[in-house]
Amino acid sequence: MGGKLYGVGVGPGDPELLTLKARRVLDAVPVLAVPVSQRGEESLALGVVRGFVRRDQEVLSLFMPMSRDRTYLVKCWEAAARELLGKLRQGRDVAFLTLGDASLYSTYSYLMEIIQRLDPSVPIETVPGITSFSAAAARLNLPLAKGDEALAVIPALEDPEILEELIPLFPNLVLMKVARRYDEIVRILARAGVAKTSVLATRCGHQGESFSWDLEAGIGQRHDYLSLIIVKGRGQQI
Amino acid sequence: MGGKLYGVGVGPGDPELLTLKARRVLDAVPVLAVPVSQRGEESLALGVVRGFVRRDQEVLSLFMPMSRDRTYLVKCWEAAARELLGKLRQGRDVAFLTLGDASLYSTYSYLMEIIQRLDPSVPIETVPGITSFSAAAARLNLPLAKGDEALAVIPALEDPEILEELIPLFPNLVLMKVARRYDEIVRILARAGVAKTSVLATRCGHQGESFSWDLEAGIGQRHDYLSLIIVKGRGQQI
Incomplete structure (x- = not known):
């Protein structure tokens, strides 16, 4: 056997x-x-x-x-x-x-x-296990999605431009592994008017865990591989 | 205190x-x-x-x-x-x-x-807790999303037509609380060519749990409130 x-x-x-x-x-x-x-x-x-x-x-x-x-x-x-x-x-x-x-x-x-x-x-x-984004939302006492709202989870965004299409559709987005494209992503969130309602979670649950609601302050800096952004946008109710 | x-x-x-x-x-x-x-x-x-x-x-x-x-x-x-x-x-x-x-x-x-x-x-x-869709995927030994694929989670779809827009975008979709709109949803999945690569999970983790890869066979039937569909579509790589 x-x-x-x-x-x-x-x-x-x-x-x-x-x-x-x-x-x-x-x-x-x-x-x-x-x-x-x-x-x-x-x-x-x-x-x-x-x-x-x-x-x-x-x-x-x-x-x-x-x-x-x-x-x-x-x-x-x-x-x-x-x-x-x-x-x-x-x-x-x-x-x-x-x-x-x-x-x-x-x-x-x-x-x-x-x-x-x-x-x-x-x-x-x-x-099954707890995802990093559920843990981050819990640490912040932040709903990931409520009621009939949809949620999009996007790992390692190769082409941040796609966000321009997704932000109007989804009131809630989780962007994982954002380190490599951080500056581009945050500029697009800012242009779409959702940078200030988004939060960066770094190393959630690990040593050195941190959270920031000031995404634009992080432009030009290096970010940890275990970084994700929870976007509270203004998508339509799907 | x-x-x-x-x-x-x-x-x-x-x-x-x-x-x-x-x-x-x-x-x-x-x-x-x-x-x-x-x-x-x-x-x-x-x-x-x-x-x-x-x-x-x-x-x-x-x-x-x-x-x-x-x-x-x-x-x-x-x-x-x-x-x-x-x-x-x-x-x-x-x-x-x-x-x-x-x-x-x-x-x-x-x-x-x-x-x-x-x-x-x-x-x-x-x-935080384990979601129903992570548990369903685990029970089926099915990846929810791999590599750089995006995942959309959509609860209680009020207007199933929106699926026509989302299926080309997302290679993985979780449709929750599908009971009330089951027939419409499955017809749209079938038209989009993804009904046969989708699975219905009912009461996952509860008594009477069941899974079905034959979604079309469920048309015209009553479905449990705790029913969700995992769609393996052919969305682009976001």
Whole structure:
């Protein structure tokens, strides 16, 4: 009998934002697999659960780099999937840990698909997690969306111009990983008249967490990779 | 000294999807406040945590009806807020329980705003929760969104025609509370060629949970209030 693969969302950073189910699965498995984007680096997801890991549990670091080179990425994901499969075929259950929610912008999605293709008999269970934007909204006592309002979640905006189309449609937008395009994004929010009703959340749930309602003050500065903006716009009611 | 108000997202239904923090807050407070949409009804949110509630904890049912009459709603929310304030002014901490995430489509958002207006000195802490759509995606081992793909979340679509505009924009859509407009919505998804790559999740995490990839088979039928559709469309990469 092979082992079971769990994809476990560990939430945004605060260990208390793990679910009871994530905690139970973490306790039960002999192997914790974690993505590292640079070799030798400490995994952010592992950092969240550090206090729960026991000495008898194996930590398997999987090299899953950040890159725009799709061929290279797929090669790395396949290598990681084969490492995982090796453990599963020894009959050991593995929990793959991922920041936030396991179904949202996680390399777990790619890993899972490759494993399903390589060996459809592997049992897989996904454990959802708290997203960074839900955690940020909670820290600010800010509704993400109310009543019949729609919400758009946009990761790593390649072309900030698209915001000009989306702001009139959506009264609530979450822009994730805004660091690389920060200045452009904020200028567009300002032109659309929503910069002052938007908030920047940086490293929410991690050390050095901060929030700013003065987005324009951040223009020209460097921003952390874990930065997101919650936009309270004036979109129509969809 | 007045009490503290906690807004606690209890997740979609499965008690194991509470966070460790929600569990700790639930244990610590003397008063649990729950919304009921009909007088005398058992609250769905209370049902989720039923196994954790102690005899020495007071359960305060707040009448928060579903209605399209805004004036009536606001009157009910204000009455509920005053009931809560009464407890807080006795120096008792109160946890207001809400299904899913406390910041997303929760009456907690309205309550919180009214309380902040009536008495800005009340300390408030929001505890995020797992959303129904993250839980549904997890149950299906389905990514909600991958890589740089955007996600749109649309509650209680009043005018399903708007989907014709959104499907080309968003490769991933979550349509919540689809019961009332089910037939229209599915016909639009079918015309857009995405009905067969969409899935209906009903009562996810509750008793009688079910999933269907054959949306068109559900046309002409009655659907549960807790029904959502995850659409895997062919939107451009935003």
